[in-house]
Amino acid sequence: xxxxxxTAALTGAEVxxxxxxxxxxxxxxxxxEAREASEAGASILHVHARFDDGTPTQDKTRYEETIRAxxxxxxxxIIQPSTGGAVGMNRxxxxxxxxxxxxxxxxxxxxxxxxxxxxxINTVNDIIYFAKTMHQRGIYPELECFEKGHIDTVLTLHKKxxxxxxxxxxxxxxxxxxMKGEARDFHFMRESIPDGATYSVAGIxxxxxxxxxxxxxxxxxxxxxxxxxxxxxxxxxxKGNADLVAHVVTMAEAFGRxxxxxxxxxxxxxxxxxxxxxxx
Ligand code: KMH
Ligand code: ZN
Numbered sequence: 001x002x003x004x005x006x007t008a009a010l011t012g013a014e015v016x017x018x019x020x021x022x023x024x025x026x027x028x029x030x031x032x033e034a035r036e037a038s039e040a041g042a043s044i045l046h047v048h049a050r051f052d053d054g055t056p057t058q059d060k061t062r063y064e065e066t067i068r069a070x071x072x073x074x075x076x077x078i079i080q081p082s083t084g085g086a087v088g089m090n091r092x093x094x095x096x097x098x099x100x101x102x103x104x105x106x107x108x109x110x111x112x113x114x115x116x117x118x119x120x121i122n123t124v125n126d127i128i129y130f131a132k133t134m135h136q137r138g139i140y141p142e143l144e145c146f147e148k149g150h151i152d153t154v155l156t157l158h159k160k161x162x163x164x165x166x167x168x169x170x171x172x173x174x175x176x177x178x179m180k181g182e183a184r185d186f187h188f189m190r191e192s193i194p195d196g197a198t199y200s201v202a203g204i205x206x207x208x209x210x211x212x213x214x215x216x217x218x219x220x221x222x223x224x225x226x227x228x229x230x231x232x233x234x235x236x237x238x239k240g241n242a243d244l245v246a247h248v249v250t251m252a253e254a255f256g257r258x259x260x261x262x263x264x265x266x267x268x269x270x271x272x273x274x275x276x277x278x279x280x
Pocket of ligand 1: 012013014081082083084085086087106107108114120144
């Protein structure tokens, strides 16, 4: 089995300091979370930019400042900004970050309920626009799929020459109003991707650690982080992203699976070698 790639989803767009005081907003807080998560074993950092008051933003300048600061603290880590942003942002706004020289970014592969009245909209034309632009800009897409239909969309767009291998999927399961993260959901998703593709699983809320365990045992990879889940265990807040990453490392060690470094992750995902001169 390949070494385990752990992604830390540091902040997202939805969690606030009212939910947990540990959620990072400022650049200094983001750097602290990034450093601690990568020292704990994360090789990929999924990053949303936020202003100091916590407002999510796809502002290019704010992303550049955030990424540069993280890069200084974590020279080799894979930084994966979000092109999802926050519910309600339009496609041009969401894609502004890809004007920066990025190594990797998310590509959301379908529309999904997002709790309450929220709908996270990713029409087929949005996905085509995102995929083509990221391909032209040499940005490796992480294919975020919230349900099986999103995988089908990826495969259709692959047949049309719009999404290209290597294909790395991220199954985001357990969003309120969308597909759950039970074991059978996990197996349905992993069995639906093509041979040779890789996957990571991000369980929302209480699904985070049970899905991490399944992924560790079945050769998948794992995403954890305060974007997805704020609890270390029932009723106990995680004291930061590193707390969640460390828990996954313990689970992997118990199973006998080694943890990937950023360069291991690049090799496993068949990414290009990291070009410090070109990439932020
Ligand atoms: N904040 C969600 C609406 C991504 O990063 O690409 C979208 C999201 C997905 O977090
Ligand atoms: Zn995100």
